[in-house]
Amino acid sequence: MRIGLFATCLGDTLFPDAVKATAVLLTRLGHDVVFPPGQTCCGQMHVNTGYQREPVPLVRNFADQFGDPSLDAVVMPSGSCAGSVRHQHEIVADRYGDEALRAGVAAVKAKTYELSELLVDVLGVTDVGAWFPHRVTYHPTCHSLRMLRVGDKPLRLLRAVDGIDLVELPQADACCGFGGTFALKNAGTSAAMLQDKTDHVRSTGADVCTAGDSSCLMHIGGGLSRIKAGTRTLHLAQILAATRTAPLPLPQPEAAR
Amino acid sequence: MSSSPTRPDPTHPDGSGRSGGGTFLGLPAVPPRSPYGTGNLRGDRAFPRAAREELGNEQLRRNLTRATHTIRGKRLAVTGELPDWERLREAGSAIKTDTMNRLPELLEELERKVTERGGTVHWARDGVEANEIVTRLVEATGSDEVIKVKSMATQEIGLNEHLESRGIAAHETDLAELIVQLAGDKPSHILVPAIHRNREEIRDIFRDRIPGVDPGLDAVPAHLAAAARAYLREKFMTVPVAVSGANFGIAETGTLSVVESEGNGRMCLTLPRTLITVMGIEKVLPRYRDLEVFLQLLPRSSTGERMNPYTSLWTGVTPGDGPEEFHLVLLDNGRTAALADRIGREALNCIRCSACLNVCPVYERTGGHAYGSTYPGPIGAVLTPQLAGMDAAKNDPNSSLPYASSLCGACFDACPVKIDIPSLLVELRHQHTEQAGTTAEKLAMKAAAAVMSRPQLFTAAQKAAAPARLVAGRDKVISRLPPPFDGWTDSRDLPAPPRQTFRSWMASEEGAAALRAAAEEGRRSRDGRGGRPDDGHDGKHDDDRPDGRHGDPHHGEEER
Numbered sequence: 001m002r003i004g005l006f007a008t009c010l011g012d013t014l015f016p017d018a019v020k021a022t023a024v025l026l027t028r029l030g031h032d033v034v035f036p037p038g039q040t041c042c043g044q045m046h047v048n049t050g051y052q053r054e055p056v057p058l059v060r061n062f063a064d065q066f067g068d069p070s071l072d073a074v075v076m077p078s079g080s081c082a083g084s085v086r087h088q089h090e091i092v093a094d095r096y097g098d099e100a101l102r103a104g105v106a107a108v109k110a111k112t113y114e115l116s117e118l119l120v121d122v123l124g125v126t127d128v129g130a131w132f133p134h135r136v137t138y139h140p141t142c143h144s145l146r147m148l149r150v151g152d153k154p155l156r157l158l159r160a161v162d163g164i165d166l167v168e169l170p171q172a173d174a175c176c177g178f179g180g181t182f183a184l185k186n187a188g189t190s191a192a193m194l195q196d197k198t199d200h201v202r203s204t205g206a207d208v209c210t211a212g213d214s215s216c217l218m219h220i221g222g223g224l225s226r227i228k229a230g231t232r233t234l235h236l237a238q239i240l241a242a243t244r245t246a247p248l249p250l251p252q253p254e255a256a257r
Numbered sequence: 258m259s260s261s262p263t264r265p266d267p268t269h270p271d272g273s274g275r276s277g278g279g280t281f282l283g284l285p286a287v288p289p290r291s292p293y294g295t296g297n298l299r300g301d302r303a304f305p306r307a308a309r310e311e312l313g314n315e316q317l318r319r320n321l322t323r324a325t326h327t328i329r330g331k332r333l334a335v336t337g338e339l340p341d342w343e344r345l346r347e348a349g350s351a352i353k354t355d356t357m358n359r360l361p362e363l364l365e366e367l368e369r370k371v372t373e374r375g376g377t378v379h380w381a382r383d384g385v386e387a388n389e390i391v392t393r394l395v396e397a398t399g400s401d402e403v404i405k406v407k408s409m410a411t412q413e414i415g416l417n418e419h420l421e422s423r424g425i426a427a428h429e430t431d432l433a434e435l436i437v438q439l440a441g442d443k444p445s446h447i448l449v450p451a452i453h454r455n456r457e458e459i460r461d462i463f464r465d466r467i468p469g470v471d472p473g474l475d476a477v478p479a480h481l482a483a484a485a486r487a488y489l490r491e492k493f494m495t496v497p498v499a500v501s502g503a504n505f506g507i508a509e510t511g512t513l514s515v516v517e518s519e520g521n522g523r524m525c526l527t528l529p530r531t532l533i534t535v536m537g538i539e540k541v542l543p544r545y546r547d548l549e550v551f552l553q554l555l556p557r558s559s560t561g562e563r564m565n566p567y568t569s570l571w572t573g574v575t576p577g578d579g580p581e582e583f584h585l586v587l588l589d590n591g592r593t594a595a596l597a598d599r600i601g602r603e604a605l606n607c608i609r610c611s612a613c614l615n616v617c618p619v620y621e622r623t624g625g626h627a628y629g630s631t632y633p634g635p636i637g638a639v640l641t642p643q644l645a646g647m648d649a650a651k652n653d654p655n656s657s658l659p660y661a662s663s664l665c666g667a668c669f670d671a672c673p674v675k676i677d678i679p680s681l682l683v684e685l686r687h688q689h690t691e692q693a694g695t696t697a698e699k700l701a702m703k704a705a706a707a708v709m710s711r712p713q714l715f716t717a718a719q720k721a722a723a724p725a726r727l728v729a730g731r732d733k734v735i736s737r738l739p740p741p742f743d744g745w746t747d748s749r750d751l752p753a754p755p756r757q758t759f760r761s762w763m764a765s766e767e768g769a770a771a772l773r774a775a776a777e778e779g780r781r782s783r784d785g786r787g788g789r790p791d792d793g794h795d796g797k798h799d800d801d802r803p804d805g806r807h808g809d810p811h812h813g814e815e816e817r
Contacts, residue, residue: 050686179663187744222749
């Protein structure tokens with residue numbers, strides 16, 4: 001398969017390891033990973049903060065970059081960005097775009113997947129040949145869970161990882177409190193939500209807290225780092241990309257630094 | 258018979274969006290919102306500020322966490338046991354959507370039927386008119402007291418305060434409402450108004466405020482309930498006028514309905530000589546049989562019960578049975594304005610079950626008072642700005658409500674009529690930014706979009722961000738940021754930008770080598786399986802092989 005990789009602006013700039021792992025994983029599975037170099041940002045932050053005119057060029061750029069019919073699918077290691085492409089781009093295009101944009105958005109939307117969806121639904125694989133001999137707990141991010149409805153696909157992928165000690169996260173489906181600009185506009189409430197999430201992560205004794213979205217992991221990881229919890233955050237892709245041949249050494253936990 | 262000359266003209270849906278409305282002097286006009294400065298649809302400060310104070314109240318947070326989690330569990334149990342729950346939700350959503358699409362005709366049908374059965378219908382454009390109508394009706398009875406059934410609509414318009422200003426005492430009879438009223442407090446939850454109080458606090462309120470109560474009253478719930486009962490029974494027996502809200506008003510028959518748990522509502526609806534019901538116009542349902550759907554959806558979603566203990570239904574008046582005089586006040590108060598909003602109108606489908614409050618992670622931390630409105634929580638954050646507007650004054654506190662959500666979507670899943678609250682919040686945020694003119698945030702968003710829509714500029718900006726590594730400590734962690742980002746670093750670190758962006762890695766020899774190695778590893782691993790069909794190529798089969806996990810892929814690797 002020829003798969004277009006959308007790095008997401010956050011992943012490209014702040015969390016490149018999650019995107020590298022996505023590229024490595026899909027390549028290892030025998031696919032052709034294409035990175036359209038003109039890509040930038042899906043505009044999710046704009047739309048979620050109330051701006052729909054401003055991101056029109058971003059939506060257009062996304063449709064242009066990934067509209068290439070030679071791409072069989074478009075993947076991104078982010079549930080919320082995939083949610084934006086699938087649910088918000090058409091709102092923006094309907095309201096402020098033209099006919100060409102609406103058509104472009106609809107075409108790209110139909111072949112856009114978050115990583116676990118692509119693996120399980122499109123590529124039909126749950127055992128990706130990964131090896132990760134560590135205790136891991138999984139946080140299902142809100143947009144993966146309730147916007148994209150990925151269900152237990154990420155957990156099925158994790159359960160098939162060799163050597164993994166997968167522990168259930170209490171109240172896993174509760175929001176971590178990130179919510180994009182919510183974490184700035186309502187920082188106190190967001191922090192109260194985060195505190196409960198980090199308490200639950202700590203209670204699992206996991207070496208690693210994983211999720212399908214670097215933005216939520218930035219939030220949870222930022223909280224774990226502040227309290228020196230000793231638990232690291234890794235993107236789901238990083239665990240799935242790790243093998244015996246190319247293992248992923250655990251990064252130092254924040255507490256030990 | 259319609260007794261009021263001011264009758265709202267609910268806009269028939271025409272798909273024209275927000276500008277659709279009634280006419281004023283022949284010109285198209287936007288329907289009025291609830292008038293500024295009236296009723297209880299606006300707090301005195303923005304949500305983040307109000308929330309900060311509430312977050313500091315440890316007792317409140319403990320009460321809220323316990324109460325919301327208990328009720329969540331109950332709701333999940335009684336909704337999970339119904340095989341057709343999702344179909345019920347769809348039916349509820351469809352009936353409500355149909356209702357809103359032909360609200361004017363349904364309201365006229367309701368008026369006709371209520372009138373035929375001996376009731377009197379009054380139309381109130383807003384809370385001010387509704388308060389006046391109710392006060393006039395009470396005054397006509399000669400009573401200076403009314404007993405009240407728990408009602409959101411009368412709270413919304415501040416009826417109790419208005420009656421008090423005219424020398425009429427309104428006694429709340431719902432136990433929790435009574436607690437709130439006696440304490441001079443405001444409700445903080447649609448269904449459980451005193452959720453923010455624990456039993457010791459309630460004991461103190463009763464001891465101080467109920468006349469003649471035993472000064473040795475303890476905090477045992479049964480004793481508290483008995484004290485309230487003794488007080489309320491006397492009111493039921495002596496007060497000749499009751500005021501209620503309505504959960505449903507059936508257009509087909511003119512039947513009104515209230516559902517409740519305590520039976521105190523039933524007392525109010527049956528004992529007094531005069532009954533006055535204030536009903537938001539969106540509460541109408543087309544047919545009697547629609548109750549079949551809603552009497553399943555509502556109790557299971559709100560209290561987590563299969564059936565609520567008391568369901569009262571009444572149609573007009575019946576000689577020798579119940580109130581001799583019945584008045585129905587149909588309240589607009591911004592509902593027509595909401596109806597005129599092609600997207601926002603979905604919030605009018607709400608049946609006030611409060612399931613969205615109980616699952617909301619924001620409500621769970623802040624409680625209801627932070628929202629400043631009769632309607633708190635996720636539904637309040639979309640309903641309040643639509644009923645009362647969010648730019649009625651400079652820095653209108655209501656403009657902060659659509660942002661009081663992380664958009665986690667739990668409310669959408671819990672809603673029995675499938676209101677897509679997260680999408681409505683995003684829509685209202687958009688309406689707010691459109692109304693707000695030029696702000697620093699808008700300029701920043703424009704600038705960000707301008708950079709991000711040009712790949713070369715974006716790449717340059719990424720490079721410009723790299724020096725942020727310098728402000729990070731040796732541990733590559735940023736723990737202090739300037740405003741407006743300081744809210745983040747108050748309780749979270751931020752990783753320093755890495756040395757290399759993904760795109761530069763992807764274009765580098767290092768990236769190319771890594772992908773070559775991955776491709777090679779994959780090939781070996783597939784070859785090692787002895788030519789079995791590959792996981793990733795055909796995309797047709799699921800890979801949940803019982804033997805697969807510890808099998809071939811790793812043998813291949815180990816052979817190297």
